[in-house]
Amino acid sequence: MTASIKGHVSREQRGAIMLIGLDRVAKRNAFDMQMLNELSLAYGEFERNDQARVAVVFAHGEHFTAGLDLAETGSTLVNGWQVPEGGYDPWGVFAGPRVSKPVIVAAQGYCLTLGIELMLAADINLCASNARFAQIEVQRGLFAFGGATLRMHQIAGWGNAMRWLLTGDEFDAHEALRMGLVQEVMAYEDLLPCALHLAGRIAERAPLGVRATLASARQAVREGEEAAARQLPALMQQVMSSEDAKEGLCALNERRPGHFTGS
Helix, strand or coil, X not given: CEEXXXXXXXXXXXXXXXXXXXXXHHHCCCECHXXXXXXXXXXXXXXXXXXXXXXXXXXXXXXXXXXXXXXXXXXXXXXXXXXXXXXXXXXXXXXXXXXXXXXXXXXXXXXXXXXXXXXXXXXXXXXXXXXXXXXXXXXXXXXXXXXXXXXXXXXXXXXXXXXXXXXXXXXXXXXXXXHCCCCEEECHHHHHHHHHHHHHHHHCCCHHHHHHHHHHHHHHHHHCHHHHHHHHHHHHHHHHXXXXXXXXXXXXXXXXXXXXXXX
């Protein structure tokens, strides 16, 4: 197990799981430019780390994030944030690549603006029962520019999305679950253990199959079902010819769990 803290974002490797922690606790983990850059770089480290199969994004302290620190970031963001060299785009809307491996987000306390949009760009989301969400940009003369206008209506339906995007009102964990923003709600003390357990379940699966699943599903969302369907035969051939596919068949015949290497 290795752990490190670089400024406002911690990294820790637990086997095949990489934990990425928001760590600007004194500011309720509000994003300044340093934190935006460091989170992007942490995603880049995750993507390039062949031993890391799943990332869990969590927050130190009582709150996931208070959103953007507008006083610190406003002038820079007006001119457009550039993902730093070596970084990956955690939100999937800025000028940078997106990770090809699964990301789980575990949120507690306040989860505002960019925090919600970070979840919308993730693959699975969990939250504590004390979580409170709000996309408050319209209350500040702005609008949600980190992906909420692109994705919230996809998961929640148009009316549900507009109910919260157009008012900036706060909603709770149970409403987040009802809308599909989160997949599970649990006690705060269970949040990180549950996220790690789920990440471990995914990490046990064949990495090439997991990546192909994400790639195909994302293509269907981005380009449409027909485009994704046309790509399925080539993607299936690539995965079926892998050593992991052979191992999966052997494991099935021998009635044992598979031991996958990602090759």
